[in-house]
Amino acid sequence: MAHPSISVGVRSRPQLDIAPNRPRATSVPPSPLSPSANKNTAQCSSMTKAGKQCSRQVKLPSTHSHIDPTPVVYCHQHRDAMYTAQTGFYVRQKGKEDRFADYIPPYLQRDTQLALRVEMEKAASLADVPGYIYTYEIRDPKRPSVIQLKVGRTVNLAKRLDQWDKQCGSKMQIVRGWWPVTVENDSDDDGTNGSLLKGSLKAGEPGPLCHRVERLVHIELADLVVHMPYLNPKFPKIDNSDLSSSGVGSPTPKKSVMKPCPDCGTIHREIFAFPRPEKGRYKGREWDLLVKPVIEKWGKFVSEYYA
Structure with a gap:
């Protein structure tokens, strides 16, 4: 659909990321970490001037441990070149170039x-x-200092939420919302606008390309x-260089250890512990x-560019 507007000698589809996002059947729980996700290194995805x-x-x-297949990575030399050589992308159906900065905030790490x-x-x-992108909050009294939010995708919202109760039921799981529609603050005239209770929620129409949205x-x-x-007091008006100087939100943290779920034995990469x-304004409002x-x-x- 879209191709870079500026040629920098980099292939449009890096080799590390050519594996397609295959739909996961709603009746099958997420699979454990694949062997590729357990590697500590990967080959630089950039192409040299010789075409290799x-x-x-x-x-x-550290962020890539949450994501499978592993996102593209670049060595120090090619990472800087990739970042500075191209600031936008060309979308054919729009007939114009758009800027990456309109969607990617500067406080994210350069690899991200x-x-x-x-x-x-x-x-x-x-x-x-x-499909839908849904979010659960997993209540764990043993971890009061973090909020665990599971963000996943499904083609059948009600069925998928019910499956999680049966698959991983040792901890309380609370529905927080879903995309493309969710519960509004104001109800309809008849009071049936919707509810976060699993037996009462109204999913609405699914959104396009749910695999792309989830990734x-x-x-x-993960970033x-x-x-x-x-956690930086100046957030979101910061960039990633501010994090190293502030001492809050280190750009080189230790890689988090992702442990198997005690209920089903799988490693849930889609659970994010904030x-x-x-x-501050984000206290107690991490989801919102x-x-x-x-x-x-x-x-x-x-929805705007690829639906």
């Missing part, structure tokens, strides 16, 4: 920004289907969880002000 893939091995950023750029510019997959959302949320830029802010806007932004992007 760069042979350098790159240490995977480049991974989002690659996903934004990709053509729509014929295997992608309409964009996961890439950005927010690992680097915690929202350290709770102790004060941090996660929900990310889902709505990428849902709108995919």
